[in-house]
Amino acid sequence: MLIGKQSWQYTSRPVICATGTVGGPFEAAGALPQAFDVLHDDIWVGQESFEKAQTVFVEEAVKTALKKASLTTDDVQFMLAGDLLNQLTPSSFAARTLQIPYMGLFGACATSMEGLAIGAMMVHTQAAEHVVAVASSHHSATEKQFRYPTEYGGQKPPTAQWTATAAGAAVLTGSGQGPRVTGATIGRVVDMGMSDPFNMGGAMAPAAADTIARHFTDFNRTPEDYDLIVTGDLGQIGLPVARDLLKQKGYMLDHDLFGDCGLMLYKASQSVFAGASGPGCSAAVTYGHLLNEMTKQGWQRILVVATGALLSPLSYQQKESIPCIAHAAVIETDGGGHHL
Amino acid sequence: MLIGKQSWQYTSRPVICATGTVGGPFEAAGALPQAFDVLHDDIWVGQESFEKAQTVFVEEAVKTALKKASLTTDDVQFMLAGDLLNQLTPSSFAARTLQIPYMGLFGACATSMEGLAIGAMMVHTQAAEHVVAVASSHHSATEKQFRYPTEYGGQKPPTAQWTATAAGAAVLTGSGQGPRVTGATIGRVVDMGMSDPFNMGGAMAPAAADTIARHFTDFNRTPEDYDLIVTGDLGQIGLPVARDLLKQKGYMLDHDLFGDCGLMLYKASQSVFAGASGPGCSAAVTYGHLLNEMTKQGWQRILVVATGALLSPLSYQQKESIPCIAHAAVIETDGGGHHL
Numbered sequence: 001m002l003i004g005k006q007s008w009q010y011t012s013r014p015v016i017c018a019t020g021t022v023g024g025p026f027e028a029a030g031a032l033p034q035a036f037d038v039l040h041d042d043i044w045v046g047q048e049s050f051e052k053a054q055t056v057f058v059e060e061a062v063k064t065a066l067k068k069a070s071l072t073t074d075d076v077q078f079m080l081a082g083d084l085l086n087q088l089t090p091s092s093f094a095a096r097t098l099q100i101p102y103m104g105l106f107g108a109c110a111t112s113m114e115g116l117a118i119g120a121m122m123v124h125t126q127a128a129e130h131v132v133a134v135a136s137s138h139h140s141a142t143e144k145q146f147r148y149p150t151e152y153g154g155q156k157p158p159t160a161q162w163t164a165t166a167a168g169a170a171v172l173t174g175s176g177q178g179p180r181v182t183g184a185t186i187g188r189v190v191d192m193g194m195s196d197p198f199n200m201g202g203a204m205a206p207a208a209a210d211t212i213a214r215h216f217t218d219f220n221r222t223p224e225d226y227d228l229i230v231t232g233d234l235g236q237i238g239l240p241v242a243r244d245l246l247k248q249k250g251y252m253l254d255h256d257l258f259g260d261c262g263l264m265l266y267k268a269s270q271s272v273f274a275g276a277s278g279p280g281c282s283a284a285v286t287y288g289h290l291l292n293e294m295t296k297q298g299w300q301r302i303l304v305v306a307t308g309a310l311l312s313p314l315s316y317q318q319k320e321s322i323p324c325i326a327h328a329a330v331i332e333t334d335g336g337g338h339h340l
Numbered sequence: 341m342l343i344g345k346q347s348w349q350y351t352s353r354p355v356i357c358a359t360g361t362v363g364g365p366f367e368a369a370g371a372l373p374q375a376f377d378v379l380h381d382d383i384w385v386g387q388e389s390f391e392k393a394q395t396v397f398v399e400e401a402v403k404t405a406l407k408k409a410s411l412t413t414d415d416v417q418f419m420l421a422g423d424l425l426n427q428l429t430p431s432s433f434a435a436r437t438l439q440i441p442y443m444g445l446f447g448a449c450a451t452s453m454e455g456l457a458i459g460a461m462m463v464h465t466q467a468a469e470h471v472v473a474v475a476s477s478h479h480s481a482t483e484k485q486f487r488y489p490t491e492y493g494g495q496k497p498p499t500a501q502w503t504a505t506a507a508g509a510a511v512l513t514g515s516g517q518g519p520r521v522t523g524a525t526i527g528r529v530v531d532m533g534m535s536d537p538f539n540m541g542g543a544m545a546p547a548a549a550d551t552i553a554r555h556f557t558d559f560n561r562t563p564e565d566y567d568l569i570v571t572g573d574l575g576q577i578g579l580p581v582a583r584d585l586l587k588q589k590g591y592m593l594d595h596d597l598f599g600d601c602g603l604m605l606y607k608a609s610q611s612v613f614a615g616a617s618g619p620g621c622s623a624a625v626t627y628g629h630l631l632n633e634m635t636k637q638g639w640q641r642i643l644v645v646a647t648g649a650l651l652s653p654l655s656y657q658q659k660e661s662i663p664c665i666a667h668a669a670v671i672e673t674d675g676g677g678h679h680l
Contacts, residue, residue, distance in 0.1 A: 001466050001467040002466060002468055006417060006441040051654060077342060077346055082446070084427075085652070086427070087446065087651065087655075089652045089654060089655050092650035092663050092665075093663060095650075096531050099528055101346040101527060103447065103454055103667075104446035104650070105443070106428050108427070118443070121465060121467055125461060125465035126341050128342055186443060187441060187442070188442060189439070310427065310428070310435075312425070312429045313426070315429050318392070320433070325435075327443075
C-alpha cells in the first residue's frame with residue numbers, strides 16, 4: 001500500500017458511500033448553501049454553550065451520512081473524529097452519543113483528510129466494513145478558545161481567516177457506488193518560522209506545497225493528472241504563496257486547476273478577511289460540494305490537501321513559531337455519476 | 341482483519357522491533373527505574389516551560405527507540421503521537437524536530453494503545469515499513485492545564501492520581517525479532533455519569549470493563565488465554581471496580597492476572613494518592629517494563645488496556661460528566677526471548 005516515501009495507494013478503491021454536512025447561519029448565507037444537508041439558523045442550536053453546539057453538529061453530520069447510506073450506528077465499526085477544541089471535546093462527546101467505537105484524531109484543519117486517509121486504509125485492509133470520518137469546527141467556540149471572546153470586539157487584520165461553523169462526515173466502505181478514495185499523502189511538519197496567528201494561510205502554505213510536491217513524486221504524477229487540486233484553508237494570502245512555492249519546485253498550477261476550500265465557502269460580501277478556515281471547512285466543502293462537482297463537471301480525479309496549523313494558544317504565548325502540516329487524499333469518480 | 345464487532349486480528353503479527361522510554365526524577369525514584377532508557381533529574385530538562393520539556397521527552401523516546409533499532413528518522417514512514425495537552429503541543433512540536441510524517445492522535449491516557457493499534461494496522465497492510473507510536477505526559481504541564489498551578493498548593497483527595505512525567509515509543513515493523521502485536525480492540529465511549537475529575541480511575545473503570553469484555557467476545561477468548569491483563573491507569577479505586585464489573589459480566593480476573601500500569605510505576609512510599617496516570621504511564625510501563633517481563637517470566641500473551649478520560653477543563657466547568665474510553669492491544673512473544 002505504501003507508495004513512494006509517505007503516500008498510500010488504495011488498490012481496492014474504497015468508496016465514499018454517503019456524506020453528511022451541517023452548517024450554521026453564516027454558512028447558509030454563504031456561497032455554497034447547497035453544500036449542506038442541514039443548515040441551522042442558530043449557532044447555539046439550542047445548547048447552553050458553543051462547545052455543546054459543536055457536539056450537536058458532529059452528531060448530526062454523522063447521523064445524516066448514515067441515514068443517506070441506510071445504515072445504523074451499529075453497522076459502522078469505527079468513527080474517526082477530530083476538531084480544534086482542547087481535548088477534542090465535541091468529537092469525544094459526540095462519540096458518547098453515537099456509541100460508535102471511536103478514535104480521536106488531531107491535525108488541526110488537516111484533520112478532515114487525516115481521517116479520510118486512515119478510514120480508507122481501514123476499509124482497504126478489511127479492518128472495517130464501514131468507517132465514518134468526521135471533522136468539525138464552530139466559529140464562536142474557536143474564537144473563545146484561540147483568540148478573544150467575541151463580545152470583546154477585538155479587531156483583526158486582513159490576513160486573518162474566519163473559522164467555519166460546520167461539520168462534514170464521510171462514510172467509507174469497500175464496494176458499491178460512489179466516489180473512490182484511491183490514494184493519500186501524509187504530511188510532515190513544516191515550520192518556516194512564521195509566528196503570526198492572524199496569518200495562518202501564509203504559515204501553512206509551505207506545508208501544503210511540501211505535501212503536494214511529495215504527492216507528485218510518490219505517485220509519479222504531474223498536476224495535469226488532476227482535474228482539481230484544492231487546499232483546505234490557505235485563503236487569499238496562502239494560496240498564491242503555495243502556488244509560487246510549487247512553481248519553484250517545477251510544478252505550474254494555474255488558477256483553474258488550483259483552488260482552496262477556504263475561498264469557496266463564503267461570498268465576497270461576507271467579512272471573512274482572507275477566507276474561511278477550520279476543520280469543518282475542508283470537510284464540508286469536500287463532502288458537500290466537490291464530490292457533487294465531480295459528477296456535474298465530469299471530473300475524473302481530484303486531490304484534496306487539507307492544511308493544519310498545529311499551534312496552541314500556549315505555544316504562541318511561549319513565542320513559538322507555527323508548525324504546520326498538510327494531509328492529502330485522492331478522490332476519483334467511479335464513472336457512475338450520482339449525487340451524495 | 342476485522343474480528344467480531346470492534347477488534348482487529350493482525351495475522352502477519354507485526355513486530356515491536358525497538359522501544360524507547362524516558363522518565364523524570366520522580367519516576368527515577370519510583371518502583372520501575374529500570375523501565376526507562378533515559379532518566380532525567382530535572383523536570384524542565386533545561387527548557388523554559390513544562391510544555392517544551394515534554395516535547396524533549398517525546399523526541400528522546402523516539403530517538404532512543406530508533407537508535408536501538410539502528411534506524412534513522414528517514415527509515416520510518418510515519419509517526420503516530422499523542423498527549424494530553426491542548427492541541428497536542430508536545431507531540432506536534434516533536435514531529436517538527438523529528439521530521440517524520442505525522443498523524444496526531446487523541447485518546448487521553450488511552451492514546452498509547454490507540455497508536456500501537458493503528459501502527460500495527462499500517463505495518464500489517466504494508467502501508468509502512470516502519471512506524472513509530474509514541475505517547476507522553478508531563479506531570480507539571482498537566483497540573484497547570486487541567487488543575488491548579490503547583491505553586492497554589494491545592495489539596496487533593498485520596499482518589500486523585502499522579503500524572504507521570506514520561507514518554508514511551510514503540511517502533512513497529514513487519515518482520516524480525518521482538519514481541520508481536522497480534523490483535524487490538526478499539527473502545528467505545530462509556531460514561532456512567534461520574535463527574536469528579538479527582539476520581540478518574542472510578543470514572544474509567546466501566547470503559548475498561550466494556551473493552552475487555554468486548555475483547556473476549558470478539559476473539560472468543562477467556563481470561564485464561566492471557567498471562568497478564570493490565571489496564572492503563574485505573575489505580576487503586578478503578579481497578580477493583582473494573583474487576584467487579586467484569587465479574588458481573590461473567591469473567592473472573594484474579595489479582596495475579598489483572599493489574600494496572602498506574603499501580604506499578606511508583607513506590608508505596610511516594611505520595612501519588614490512588615496511583616499513576618497519564619498517556620506516558622501506560623506507554624512507559626508497557627514498552628519499558630512489561631515487554632521485558634514477558635521474556636523474564638516466560639509469558640506468551642498479554643493484553644494492555646489503556647484507559648482514557650476524555651474530559652476537558654471546559655467540559656467539567658460546563659457540568660458535564662466524564663466520557664471514558666479504553667483501547668486494548670494484544671502483545672505476544674515470538675519465542676525468541678530478548679530484551680528491548
